[in-house]
Amino acid sequence: MADELRALAAVASEALLFGGVEEIPGIHRVPADAGLRRTLGGTLTSLNVRMAASWLQHCQDGQLASKATSDSWTKWAASESKPEQHNRKAMTDDDVIAFIRQRTASQPGVSRTRLLRQLRDEGQACEQSRFANLYIRTMGER
Template sequence: MASSSLEASRWWEHLQQLDGATDLSQIATAAGRALIVVSETYAHAMRNDLHRLAVTGADTVLIGGAGDVEGILRVPANAALRHALGGTLTSLNTRTAASWLEHCTPGRLISPQGQARWSDWAAQAARPERYARTPVSDETVIAFIKEMKSLHPDSSRTRLLRLFRDKGMACEQKRFADLYTSTIGRR
């Protein structure tokens, strides 16, 4: 996954240069529809292609993305649906897309009935997440990692972060990963 818009743009340009590559508008025109599942960063990189796709007239749903595109139905990422969809925020767009397809009218990507089913479900399923975690120092995080690895040597970094957060302490995922790596190494 690209960590910046510049990296994402380079990735998208590289894909477009591959032999036999087909752009989104050609795919959508041939299929008559397109389901695009993309993060905000990648949506920025694909902006021009999304606009070309929008004018094809193909039924197009954009899950996630960076903003509305005229001619494309957008279903933005909604963290309040994570409880119902499960998983992490990182994979929320993918699980949103799967749920969208479950609510569609069979054989149709977009229909008023399918959109109504989705909207009704999303309104009922939404539960805003609120965390009251306490920010802590790097030293506290490192001490926790060392203690947990000594007690549970086979625990993954992801599992330790979950345990850390379950104790009411705050630590961003990348920060935790960096501290874990500097403490334990890349195992």
């Protein structure tokens, strides 16, 4: 996308990029900040979209990339950004499957997302896609 972004910068009077890996002259880049995930909610995968929505709330003078807006955002983000540290215990596939079976038996209809949140809230670790695969495999066995 770098070529497309450079082309945009050549014609746009005001352009913003949330995330990205490099600065592009002519585009105001707002680096991704994982420390805002808890404040903005959701997953890291969609954090840049929520950052963009929050940026609009900090728009001070009707100008998306003005110094006033940037300053407002920077001040807010600095006060809200809290690096997350997870000291969760790794689980084997068998442990995750046992967790899924136990919880779905005691909470019929509970969503996969809610189960993963419960597992993590209890200090256990399991990557989202791995949990999804184990959930599908487990629930397909029933």
